[in-house]
Amino acid sequence: MATTRWLKELTQGFYSASDDVVELNPSNFNREVLQSDSLWLIEFYAPWCGHCQSLTADWKKTATALKGIVKVGAVDADQHKSLGGQYGVKGFPTIKIFGANKNKPDDYQGARSSQAIVDGALNALRSLVKDRMSGRSGGGGGSKKDVVELTDDNFDRLVLGSDDVWLVEFFAPWCGHCKNLEPEWTAAASAVKEQTKDKVHLGAVDATVHQGLASRYGIRGFPTIKIFKKGEEPEDYQGGRTRSDIIAQALDLFSENAPPPAIYEILNEDVLKKTCEEYQLCVIAVLPHILDTGAAGRNGYLEVMMKMAEKYKKKMWGWLWTEAGAQMDLEASLGIGGFGYPAMAAINARKMKFALLKGSFSETGIHEFLRDLSVGRGSTATVGGGALPKINSVEPWDGKDGELPVEEDYDLSDIDLDDDFGKEEL
Numbered sequence: 045m046a047t048t049r050w051l052k053e054l055t056q057g058f059y060s061a062s063d064d065v066v067e068l069n070p071s072n073f074n075r076e077v078l079q080s081d082s083l084w085l086i087e088f089y090a091p092w093c094g095h096c097q098s099l100t101a102d103w104k105k106t107a108t109a110l111k112g113i114v115k116v117g118a119v120d121a122d123q124h125k126s127l128g129g130q131y132g133v134k135g136f137p138t139i140k141i142f143g144a145n146k147n148k149p150d151d152y153q154g155a156r157s158s159q160a161i162v163d164g165a166l167n168a169l170r171s172l173v174k175d176r177m178s179g180r181s182g183g184g185g186g187s188k189k190d191v192v193e194l195t196d197d198n199f200d201r202l203v204l205g206s207d208d209v210w211l212v213e214f215f216a217p218w219c220g221h222c223k224n225l226e227p228e229w230t231a232a233a234s235a236v237k238e239q240t241k242d243k244v245h246l247g248a249v250d251a252t253v254h255q256g257l258a259s260r261y262g263i264r265g266f267p268t269i270k271i272f273k274k275g276e277e278p279e280d281y282q283g284g285r286t287r288s289d290i291i292a293q294a295l296d297l298f299s300e301n302a303p304p305p306a307i308y309e310i311l312n313e314d315v316l317k318k319t320c321e322e323y324q325l326c327v328i329a330v331l332p333h334i335l336d337t338g339a340a341g342r343n344g345y346l347e348v349m350m351k352m353a354e355k356y357k358k359k360m361w362g363w364l365w366t367e368a369g370a371q372m373d374l375e376a377s378l379g380i381g382g383f384g385y386p387a388m389a390a391i392n393a394r395k396m397k398f399a400l401l402k403g404s405f406s407e408t409g410i411h412e413f414l415r416d417l418s419v420g421r422g423s424t425a426t427v428g429g430g431a432l433p434k435i436n437s438v439e440p441w442d443g444k445d446g447e448l449p450v451e452e453d454y455d456l457s458d459i460d461l462d463d464d465f466g467k468e469e470l
Contacts, residue, residue: 058100064107066117074286084115084142090122093136105158114165126292141168147235190233192247196254209244209297210272214251219266232290240298304354310366313435319362320393326362332385334446377428397424
């Protein structure tokens with residue numbers, strides 16, 4: 045019963061209809077925020093986050109104080125990961141100010157009291173009004189130049205010859221639905237270009253002019269959107285037609301196409317802290333000593349980790365490894381040792397909770413372990429000491445087999461053992 049109540053508390057939002065805080069989600073975000081002329085102050089939170097829970101009262105107070113002046117919203121970014129990912133949210137709570145250009149919100153960096161937040165909102169509002177007075181409206185519409193105009197002449201070179209992902213709209217100038225899509229497509233193109241570091245592109249083909257392309261891809265209605273990935277047959281885009289839908293789909297495609305995350309050896313405290321504090325989970329393997337496995341054995345374990353990092357790359361987790369005995373405080377804080385090596389733990393540094401791999405250190409065993417974690421199953425414990433442990437600075441593995449330490453030879457020829465020990469004889 046207590047577990048059920050705990051899970052309910054963990055998944056419930058912080059705000060209700062009686063609050064002045066607008067609960068935002070992928071269904072209403074585009075309508076409420078992106079298409080609005082208002083200034084928005086938005087908190088991205090997770091129900092399990094202690095700092096978020098502490099902020100709740102001040103956030104409600106802020107919303108009431110700014111009612112009718114600045115809109116105040118909240119996104120459960122643990123539940124709606126696509127929205128959090130869309131705006132680069134990595135920690136909780138994150139507060140963003142959506143001003144003139146809704147595609148480029150500003151981070152709120154001030155104190156977390158209601159007074160400080162209200163002051164920050166009013167300063168942002170003054171800047172917005174000042175920009176409008178001077179004719180610099182910023183606009184939330186994105187830039188038309190970020191939509192690549194594709195033609196019979198440049199299509200193969202730009203799209204088919206690219207390693208990147210392309211979303212291509214085939215349109216007709218007379219088509220009403222195409223006209224409705226244009227501002228959404230333009231706004232999405234600017235946001236996607238920025239958020240994927242120009243690795244996912246949005247293009248447009250006037251199918252009435254470039255009929256060869258329209259014929260090649262069997263275009264029969266407008267607008268038709270197709271997804272192009274290197275070396276694969278194009279597929280139909282099946283998502284929604286709002287900018288937030290298009291951006292979410294583009295970010296999913298970006299994650300699928302992205303290389304797997306790097307796996308770092310824990311060489312010092314910075315490596316552990318940066319990885320575990322930057323990501324929701326950091327997966328740590330403790331591999332047997334090099335003398336026990338040799339280079340081939342160790343590389344086999346690392347290869348299993350790399351396959352799992354590839355499989356779960358959309359989760360944006362951090363991946364680390366260390367050698368048995370190199371980081372004893374870390375092993376002790378995670379209760380590693382009872383299961384032998386190799387061992388694996390996944391740490392949530394925000395909650396200071398961890399889970400241990402109880403199955404085999406294999407693709408199947410690790411997949412089952414991580415799959416259970418993904419859906420909230422599996423037992424967890426508190427990290428020993430309630431904080432990340434002390435980490436020793438060590439030399440990186442050189443990729444070679446280990447060598448036994450060379451013992452120093454002693455020349456005993458100059459020692460007269462009879463003289464030394466004869467006096468002790470009885």
